[in-house]
Amino acid sequence: MTIARYRGRFAPSPTGPLHFGSLVAALASYLEARSHNGQWLVRIEDLDPLREPAEATGQILNSLEAHGLFSDEPVRFQSRRHEAYQAAIDLLMTTGDAYRCVCSRKELQQHSGRHPHGCRDRQAGPTDRPSAVRFALTDEHNHWQDLLLGPQSQTVSAELDDPVILRKEGFYAYQLAVVVDDIDQGITDVVRGSDLLDMTAQQTQIYRALGTTPPRWLHVPVIVNEQGQKLSKQTHAPALNDDKPADNLIQALVALGQMPPASLAGAPVDSILDWGTSHWRREAIHLTSG
DSSP: OOOOOOOEEEOOOOOOOHHHHHHHHHHHHHHHHHHTTTTTEEOOOOOGGGGTTTTTTHHHHHHHHHHTTOOSSSSEGGOOHHHHHHHHHHHHHHHSSSSOOOOOOHOOOOOOOTTTOOOGOOOOOOOOOOOEEEOOOEEEEEEETTTTTTEEEEOOOTTOOOEEEETTSSOBOOHHHHHHHHHHOOOEEEEEGGGGGGHHHHHHHHHTTTTTTOOEEEEEOOOOOTTTOOOOOTTTOOOOOTOHHHHHHHHHHHHTTTOOOGGGGGGGHHHHHHHHHHHGGGGGSSSOOO
């Protein structure tokens, strides 16, 4: 049996420039891939044009380049993948793994997550209302081994937890697109922030419904500010200073528990990444980050 070569990815949403928390996640995925002599890809998750400043994608790619983090294949843009996402939805609708939903968020809240229009049971509600498409989960107590956090389990409930995969506005949702692209790009390992941990069981079922084994998972702690909030655009995280990539990388290595030596200070970016690759120990990552 042939073991697939390690293929990882970094997939930011272009809602703003990269900040330090983004760099930590990118560096963790990059070093995990390189330490396995694997490939590392960059994917831009530009699925929601209403939340994406026009300049953000360029800023992200420029920051990655400044820090020596280059994709091994051409950068993928999800905004150019609509046909693939629609094909996946068509398949899931055909197999009964997805359904149209006309229920509003308020209606679902009023009915404790149940669908008052019987959407999941094909008892179509008002046809003059816009509809989303949801993935039809099955009741499951899902178990998996996270490569950093150890044994994990999540319970998902059919209907109550069914994720939207096509929004009423016509935008393809993250939960679908990330799985479709991971399958298409042959991603074997996903290294991402622990803020996405809760999505794992749902995504696992989508992988299965599309006929594929889920990747291995490694969830790294998110970086938080002094108030304990995750660094993000919403918490006004400052953009990375691309004029100081070496300093940023060393700080990111420290945040990942890698203990770079003082002799690396002022070293070229490539030398820092080479050191990080040869000394990478994912087990050294602290389970909480500040």
